[in-house]
Each structure stands twice: as C-alpha cells, then as structure tokens.
Amino acid sequence: xxxxxxxxxxxxxxxxxxxxxxxxxxxxxxxxxxxxxxxxxxxxxxxxxxxxxxxxxxxxxxxxxxxxxxxxxxxxxxxxxxxxxxxxxxxxxxxx
Amino acid sequence: xxxxxxxxxxxxxxxxxxxxxxxxxxxxxxxxxxxxxxxxxxxxxxxxxxxxxxxxxxxxxxxxxxxxxxxxxxxxxxxxxxxxxxxxxxxxxxxxxxxxxxxxxxxxxxxxxxxxxxxxxxxxxxxxxxxxxxxxxxxxxxxxxxxxxxxxxxxxxxxxxxxxxxxxxxxxxxxxxxxxxxxxxxxxxxxxxxxxxxxxxxxxxxxxxxxxxxxxxxxxxxxxxxxxxxxxxxxxxxxxxxxxxxxxxxxxxxxxxxxxxxxxxxxxxxxxxxxxxxxxxxxxxxxxxxxxxxxxxxxxxxxxxxxxxxxxxxxxxxxxxxxxxxxxxxxxxxxxxxxxxxxxxxxxxxxxxxxxxxxxxxxxxxxxxxxxxxxxxxxxxxxxxxxxxxxxxxxxxxxxxxxxxxxxxxxxxxx
Numbered sequence: 001x002x003x004x005x006x007x008x009x010x011x012x013x014x015x016x017x018x019x020x021x022x023x024x025x026x027x028x029x030x031x032x033x034x035x036x037x038x039x040x041x042x043x044x045x046x047x048x049x050x051x052x053x054x055x056x057x058x059x060x061x062x063x064x065x066x067x068x069x070x071x072x073x074x075x076x077x078x079x080x081x082x083x084x085x086x087x088x089x090x091x092x093x094x095x096x
Numbered sequence: 097x098x099x100x101x102x103x104x105x106x107x108x109x110x111x112x113x114x115x116x117x118x119x120x121x122x123x124x125x126x127x128x129x130x131x132x133x134x135x136x137x138x139x140x141x142x143x144x145x146x147x148x149x150x151x152x153x154x155x156x157x158x159x160x161x162x163x164x165x166x167x168x169x170x171x172x173x174x175x176x177x178x179x180x181x182x183x184x185x186x187x188x189x190x191x192x193x194x195x196x197x198x199x200x201x202x203x204x205x206x207x208x209x210x211x212x213x214x215x216x217x218x219x220x221x222x223x224x225x226x227x228x229x230x231x232x233x234x235x236x237x238x239x240x241x242x243x244x245x246x247x248x249x250x251x252x253x254x255x256x257x258x259x260x261x262x263x264x265x266x267x268x269x270x271x272x273x274x275x276x277x278x279x280x281x282x283x284x285x286x287x288x289x290x291x292x293x294x295x296x297x298x299x300x301x302x303x304x305x306x307x308x309x310x311x312x313x314x315x316x317x318x319x320x321x322x323x324x325x326x327x328x329x330x331x332x333x334x335x336x337x338x339x340x341x342x343x344x345x346x347x348x349x350x351x352x353x354x355x356x357x358x359x360x361x362x363x364x365x366x367x368x369x370x371x372x373x374x375x376x377x378x379x380x381x382x383x384x385x386x387x388x389x390x391x392x393x394x395x396x397x398x399x400x401x402x403x404x405x406x407x408x409x410x411x412x413x414x415x416x417x418x419x420x421x422x423x424x425x426x427x428x429x430x431x432x433x434x435x436x437x438x439x440x441x442x443x444x445x446x447x448x449x450x451x452x453x454x455x456x457x458x459x460x461x462x463x464x465x466x467x468x469x470x471x472x473x474x475x476x477x478x479x480x481x482x483x484x485x486x487x488x489x490x491x492x493x494x495x496x497x498x499x500x501x502x503x504x505x506x507x508x509x510x511x
Binding site: 001002013014015018019021022036037039040041043044045046047048049050053055071073074075076 | 335337338341346347348349350351395396397398399400404405406439495496497498
C-alpha cells in the first residue's frame with residue numbers, strides 16, 4: 001500500500017488520507033471580473049502531469065489537517081511533504 | 097483482397113494445414129503525409145479510422161500507436177456494454193453504441209462475441225432506489241430499455257445472491273440489451289477492417305510532439321520521424337493530458353489508476369452482469385469461465401497502470417458479501433489501466449484551441465461500452481466541418497459555459 005507522510009503525524013497508510021488534487025491553485029482575487037473561460041480554467045482545467053505532481057492531501061483519519069506533497073505519478077515515489085505556506089522540497093533533476 | 101472469415105474458410109484452411117491464413121493487418125512504414133492521422137490504436141481510435149474509410153470516403157489515414165494495438169485500456173477493461181445513462185445527450189451517444197454493438201460482428205466479419213445478456217444495477221439504500229427510479233424513467237423516455245426489479249426478482253436472476261448484506265439489496269435496475277463483448281476482438285476486428293480499406297496501422301510509433309504553424313496543426317513528430325497530416329485526431333485515453341500539453345493547452349481531465357481482476361475459471365454460474373455502485377462490486381463471467389471483477393479507482397492521480405491493494409481488498413470484500421458462494425475462489429490476475437476522468441464523468445469529443453486538431457478523450461472508467469458509437473460519431477466529426485450532432489454536446493467548451501453532462505451516478509465507478 002502507498003505510504004504517505006503527514007508532516008504532523010509521520011508515515012501512515014494511504015487509506016487514512018483524502019486527496020485534494022493539484023496544489024497551489026490560487027483562488028482568483030477578483031472573482032467578479034473573471035470571464036467564463038477564466039472561471040472554467042480555474043475550476044476544471046488541470047496540469048495532470050505524467051511525472052512530478054504537486055498535490056494536496058488531508059489526513060482525514062488522523063490529525064485532519066491539510067498538507068501538500070510532491071509525488072511522481074508513474075513511480076509513486078514521494079519527494080517530500082510540506083505544511084501549507086512552506087516551500088516545496090526540491091526534486092532531484094534526474095527524477096524530474 | 098482480404099480473406100473473408102467463414103465456415104468455408106475454416107474448412108479450406110483446415111485442409112491446407114492452416115498455412116493459408118493471411119495476416120489480419122499489415123505493418124507498413126509510415127508515409128510522409130496522410131489526409132488524417134489518428135493517434136492511439138485502441139478500440140476508439142481504430143474504429144474511427146475504420147468508419148473514416150468505410151463511411152466518409154477518407155482512406156488515406158494512419159493510426160499511430162506507441163506500443164501494440166489494443167494494449168491500453170481496450171485490453172484492460174471489464175468488457176461491459178450498456179447505455180442506461182441519465183441525460184438525453186448521453187443516451188443518444190451510448191445507445192448509438194449499443195445499436196452498433198448488435199451488428200458489429202457481421203459488419204466487421206470478425207466475431208466480437210457481443211453478448212446482450214442483461215445487466216442489473218443493484219440498489220442498497222433509499223437513495224439508490226430513488227436514483228435507479230429516476231434514471232430508469234429517464235431511460236424509458238429516451239427509448240432505452242429499463243426495468244425495475246424487486247429483491248425477489250433480483251434473486252430470480254442471480255439465485256445465489258445474498259440479499260441481506262450489511263447494506264441489503266432493496267431493488268435493481270435491469271437493462272436487457274446490455275451485456276459484454278470480447279474486448280481484444282473489438283480492437284482486432286476494427287484493425288483488420290480498417291487495414292482492408294487501406295488504413296495504415298503503425299505500431300511502436302510514439303507521437304512526441306505536434307508541428308503547429310499559425311495555430312493550425314500540420315502533422316506530428318514521432319519516434320519514426322515527422323508525419324504530415326491535414327487533420328489529427330487524438331484518441332489516447334489516460335495520456336490525453338500529456339498530448340494536450342505538447343500541443344500547448346490543458347484539459348479538464350485527471351488520470352487515475354482503475355483496477356480489475358479475474359478469478360480462476362469455473363463452470364457457468366452467473367449469466368448476467370451485476371453492478372453495485374453502493375458497495376462497489378461489479379461482476380460478470382467470461383466465456384472462458386473466469387469471474388471478471390471491476391475494482392475502484394485510486395483516489396490520487398496516477399499513470400502507473402497499477403493500483404493499491406486496499407481497493408482490491410475492498411472490492412473482494414463486497415463481492416464475498418454479496419456472493420458468499422465465491423468466498424473460496426482464487427484470483428488469477430489483477431491489473432490497472434490509466435483512466436482519464438472528467439468532473440462530470442462524461443467524455444470529451446471536441447475540436448481544440450489548435451485548428452484541425454481534435455480530441456476524443458475523457459471516457460474515464462467507462463469507455464469500452466461506447467467504442468463503436470464514439471468511433472462512429474468521431475469519424476464523421478473529423479470528416480466534416482462541424483462536429484457530429486451526437487458528439488456536439490460533448491465539446492470541451494462545456495467546461496467554460498457550464499453546460500456539463502453530469503453522469504456521476506450512471507458512471508457507476510466510485511471515484
């Protein structure tokens with residue numbers, strides 16, 4: 001089973017977690033000024049990379065706090081977890 | 097001239113010690129330019145090429161495949177065909193497919209083993225009952241056969257089912273015209289049919305980029321060099337976001353790993369398809385005798401073509417709860433496919449921001465059932481100026497206009 005590292009609780013099995021999709025998508029600052037295309041882009045369109053993915057997780061059956069993680073979507077290798085507001089860990093160039 | 101498969105060709109070749117069989121399709125080198133290029137030789141892509149050549153008069157077509165044909169999700173699904181979707185747009189698309197499934201073996205002169213054996217959606221809660229009631233009525237209005245089953249009627253279809261599970265079986269929705277087909281044969285039949293009409297199927301040829309001039313696609317860069325084309329249609333399922341990125345735009349899609357597993361072979365035991373959205377178990381029996389079981393999709397983005405064991409445990413637990421008779425069976429193999437999931441669980445058949453570049457993707461966890469219909473309307477869309485009327489509602493623009501086709505309940509696989 002996939003082992004996910006919660007920055008507060010440490011390593012736990014994936015079944016303890018919820019998944020929040022792509023990370024670092026900022027909510028628009030002036031939503032009333034957005035066009036339909038910009039709204040659609042914000043709500044629905046995603047990078048969905050084959051490779052390194054910055055993503056959100058929530059430790060639903062643990063501390064219930066949200067955090068970010070960096071994972072490779074082919075190998076499932078994690079390059080680190082980090083709390084909201086923290087800088088993401090660096091990914092080895094060979095793995096990118 | 098392609099040999100026609102028939103009882104006579106079997107006899108003739110048996111007398112000739114089976115040395116006279118033709119190859120089912122050629123393996124040509126790519127030409128410098130085609131009228132149309134289809135990227136992805138799965139069922140949908142090969143079918144598109146077949147209908148382009150057969151019905152649209154476009155025979156200068158290539159299908160490019162990075163691996164071997166039919167090796168992606170076409171070879172990884174649970175072979176279920178049905179059309180009991182909620183909305184009018186979906187009903188038109190999926191029922192078009194069921195109509196084509198019925199004549200497909202004869203059309204292709206290739207036995208795709210379509211078996212309309214009946215499919216039951218189980219309901220385990222008041223909410224499930226309301227959902228199948230609403231969807232069944234909607235199906236009925238759209239001319240799709242749907243019957244409501246009481247628990248006793250479910251028991252008549254599947255005598256060994258345990259109705260008193262943790263979430264008891266409270267009813268079911270039956271579509272008699274639904275069933276299964278032989279997944280590999282669909283790819284092979286379309287490949288053979290398209291090849292006979294002059295389509296070049298080029299395997300082991302990965303598309304690495306697009307040549308785009310003034311926002312018009314001119315061809316594709318591949319592992320075997322540049323190939324020019326007037327129009328390009330991408331039908332690559334789980335990897336559609338990867339190709340879209342090469343063309344310079346994003347898609348409203350995320351890719352997940354969806355698993356399935358099959359058991360050892362047993363004598364015929366279950367003669368219909370039974371799906372349970374509520375506790376997530378769906379099951380049928382192949383002609384070889386294996387139980388074919390669909391598991392859930394992992395909750396996180398993945399291109400790994402494998403999935404978590406926790407999902408298998410959950411699925412097998414649900415199967416054993418519903419069918420205690422299977423509790424001591426062994427599973428022979430398990431695999432995963434990369435499914436391209438949209439938020440409304442409906443596909444995308446659409447033009448893109450790049451002129452003459454089309455995408456057919458977003459089929460998510462249920463693309464196999466739609467193979468003939470999807471291929472048919474996508475071929476007509478590629479051949480004409482406008483999208484086929486059945487395909488038009490599935491434009492990528494719906495994610496900007498808000499005209500989503502929400503099939504979250506009918507799509508059946510919990511995400």
